[in-house]
Amino acid sequence: MRLDFTLNNHPCRAEAPAHWTVLDLLRDGLALTATKYGCGEGVCGTCTVLLDGEPVRACLVLASRLRGRTLLTAEGLEDNGQPDRLQSAFARAGAAQCGFCTPGMLLSARALLAANPSPTEHDVREALAGNLCRCTGYTKIIEAVLAAAGAR
Ligand code: FES
Numbered sequence: 001m002r003l004d005f006t007l008n009n010h011p012c013r014a015e016a017p018a019h020w021t022v023l024d025l026l027r028d029g030l031a032l033t034a035t036k037y038g039c040g041e042g043v044c045g046t047c048t049v050l051l052d053g054e055p056v057r058a059c060l061v062l063a064s065r066l067r068g069r070t071l072l073t074a075e076g077l078e079d080n081g082q083p084d085r086l087q088s089a090f091a092r093a094g095a096a097q098c099g100f101c102t103p104g105m106l107l108s109a110r111a112l113l114a115a116n117p118s119p120t121e122h123d124v125r126e127a128l129a130g131n132l133c134r135c136t137g138y139t140k141i142i143e144a145v146l147a148a149a150g151a152r
């Protein structure tokens with residue numbers, strides 16, 4: 001099937017088998033591998049992307065749902081070739097260890113800051129509750145999101 005949609009602020013035309021998920025299309029069809037395959041069943045959040053600005057699990061959404069819509073992945077976060085404020089804050093805070101969860105964390109955090117520019121720590125914890133991290137204990141991640149919010 002043919003798919004026309006907006007990917008990371010650019011028009012995208014792609015071909016995909018009908019059974020492919022958004023995660024299949026990104027990684028296998030478009031060679032965009034920032035979006036990670038963790039559990040494959042909607043539990044870990046590492047495949048989180050923004051569809052029309054809302055966080056979704058790329059492993060659970062069929063690629064056919066992309067037609068005419070807007071998709072943002074971690075590859076699209078940079079701002080004129082520079083890390084965006086969340087990426088910069090994660091780097092400054094040391095909020096990534098293995099980095100496997102980081103793309104999903106960044107996108108969930110971006111959606112949070114778009115809806116709530118001045119979140120509390122509780123807001124950040126709630127927004128990231130569906131994103132699992134095996135490494136960091138979450139403290140640095142939460143600090144980074146709060147720092148990025150303060151940098152507005
Ligand atoms: S890979 Fe999609 S939620 Fe785990």
Ligand code: FES
Pocket residue numbers: 095096097098099100101102132133134135136
């Ligand atoms: S930094 Fe390793 S899973 Fe989060």
